[in-house]
Amino acid sequence: MKILDRYILTTYLKTFLSVFIILMFIFVLQTIWLYISELAGKDLDVWIVLKFLWYVSPRLIPLVLPLTVLVTSLMVFGSFAEKYEFAAMKSTGISLQRSMRALMVFIAMLSITAFFFANNVIPYSEYKWQNLRRNIAQTKPSMVVTEGQFNQIDNFNIKVAKKSGDQDQFLDNVVIHKKNNDKPNGNYTVIIADTGELASEEGSNTLSLILNDGNYYEDVQVKDIKDQKREPFAKSEFKEYTINIDLTELNNADFDKDNNYNNENMYTTGELVVELDSLSGSYNADVKSFSNNMYFRSGISKFGTHHTSLDRKEIDTDTINTILDIFNTSEKVRILDLAINNSRGTIQSVEAKKRDFFVKSKRLNKFEIAFHEKYVLGVACIILFFVGAPLGAIIRKGGMGLPMVVAVLLFLTYHFIGIFAKNSAEDGTMHPFIATWLSTAIMFPLSIWLTYRATTDQGIVDIDSFLQRIGKLFKKKEEKEG
Template sequence: MKILDRYILVTYLKTFFSVFIILMFIFVLQTIWLYINELAGKDLDIWIVLKFLWFVSPRLIPLVLPLTILVTSLMVFGNFSENYEFAAMKSTGISLQRAMRSLTVFILLLSFTAFLFANNVIPWSEYKWQNLRRNIAQVSPSMVIAEGQFSQIGDDFNIKVGEKSGDRDQFLKDVVIHKKDPSRPNGNFTVIIADNGELASEEGSNTLSLILKDGNYYDDVQQKDPKKQLRQPFAKSYFEEYAINIDLTAFNNTDVEKENELSNQNMYKMSELFVEIDSLSVSYSKDIRLFSENMYYRSGVSKFSDYTKIDSVSTDTLETILNIFPKKRQAEIVDMALNNIKGTIQSVGSKKNEFKVKTKRLNKFEMALHDKYVLAFACIILFFVGAPLGAIIRKGGMGLPMVVAIVLFLTYHFIGIFAKNSAEDGTLHPFIATWLSTVIMLPLSVWLTYRATTDQGIFDIDSFVQRIGRLFGKKASDNELPE
């Protein structure tokens, strides 16, 4: 390696690692801010918190690495231009392409490493993070109880609250509890509704007291006589204060290292994604085929397979067929047909929602597959956006280059987010949505590289002004011609 290549590479690497550490620190702080509710107030060891952050860090790389390359390229090449180092290189016959040679090799190696990282490390860390997150959620019952939905605590209670408050979320409003009875295992026969509640427990105790205030207690009465049971008898009582003791032994013995069965598209490697996508596609196609066949048989058309012109039956013909039956029977036939149509419409509507969910899941898996390739190509393309742009603007440091880099990266990132959101519901193909932002940046990188290597600015203002002047000058001369 020549001295010039070593100098450029070392300068780039120093800035690269500095920017990477700073950006990684910022994104980790953002992660702490997002998940502070899941970590605070649970008496977790600092080792568990650090492990949580360690597992969540790899999923930040697809954001941090491309931004780091863009910022570093702008800063380094802006410094070279600002300090006239590129001018000195060009005076000795060294072009911009030649100066970028060592960095191009580094970026290619880095892109390949990013691809391997996305294919191997990120799926592993995603599973570890989601697994640890679920185990941490079981440490504190107050965190398990979510607002606006039923949450199970232990084996006997399903609790729903409208609102939580307090420094430990111990105060509850609009509490609904479904209590299971071991002697009646076939359902939830006891319902407790209270306006307010409070979670209280003594330090070191394995019992949690749920104190309910101003509520009602409903208990279904099970009758042996089927006729009496049809009346659905129940017992109701009102209480001003009612305490429920919940055994916390299972929560206090929660193993945060326990391996749960978790699965989402970000936990798969490429080889596994190919298998999963193929399996989901086959299953999806099979479900559509079976549903269409089922609807065809339900319509009754298959019974008229011997009639070749069944599609051309007119309204008059149908009325003639109805006239064969008595008036009372005709009304029954019409009502039956209407009910069948309504049932078919409901069935199609429910299946439509089911297929929409399956389509969304399949699209997510396809996007997860392409994301592994996109990360590698994004590193290369953003380098060829940042490096020539830094040489053109001729400004280094953390000021203007940082602003330009953030604007470019936010544009790149937001295009990708909007495209992926559109792809989830089937508006865009997953392949197009995943590659769209990178493909948009590709011509920009080619154009900037061409402008920088030919010693041109982003816009040639002098040439633009001259062309405008010639245009107006030509119009003025045309107006001065004699008639």
């Protein structure tokens, strides 16, 4: 390796590592902020918190790595241009492409590494992270009671308007829906209290919920239809009422326990191909089965079976009127009512199945998006390098100022285009392949154009040439008028 290549590569690697560490630290802090409610107040060991951050870090790489490449390329090449190092290189016959040769090899190796990382490391870390989140959520359920929403603990759904106290143990406006195992069809017991308190001894597996000044409502289930219409219920008042909740299973949470989680981010490319084939086959079979079922349910097949002279697909109104003429008026009314009810039932079935098919197609689209994202990560690093490097040489500004602003704006544009496209793909309005590669495809011609402009020593916009063309247009207009 020549001295020039070693110098450029060393400068780039130093900046790359610094930017990567800074950006990773920022995104990890953002992750802590997002999941602080799941970690805070649960008396977790430092080791468990560190393990949580360790497992969540790999899923940040698809955001951090492309941004790092873009920022580093802008900073390094902007610094070279600002210090006239590129001018010195060009004076000795070294072009911009030649100066980028060692870095192109590094970026190619980085892209290949990024693919294998996304294909092997991220799925494993995603699986471990989701399981750790679930296991953490099972600890200290007294801290899981969130204000303004129902929280399920054991056989109770608890909602509180406000919490107070040094440990949030005092509750205001408590509403509890109690589940009854003997009556699985609904929650027939509701408890409402003005205030409450959570109490539990250290090391105890029992959580005591002490309620004050409330009412106890319970719907009375009767078999007689007349009595059911009266909607009987029992009501009682209490000054103090204590509910003991068994926390044995929850407090014995195993942080290393593997639950049966399954989502698209936990698969490698090989596994995604198999899963996509299985999901698409199942989806197509369901659609075909439902369409056949609705066809036979319509009764059209019977016309084709018993009356060969009638076309199965075309039954005109004259045929229907001829059949109805056989019956008297009351029978016609019953037949038409039956037909209307059957039509309504068919419409309801179609609407329900439509929602079911939408959920299945959305899941299928997510798996296809996850498959392409593993390849996009590596390609994005290459494309963004050829955007950042020539752009840095053009703007001729190094450091953390202007290059960082330009890099963030470019990356936000790239990232938000990808997000909007993927959301459209999940809903089925855009093909998953197009949605996943759209933002990269938009940056590709930009990288070619910027590389050409930097190679030919042109700015982003040639103001002088633009003004000269405008001036020529005005001169031609004046000559024609004269």
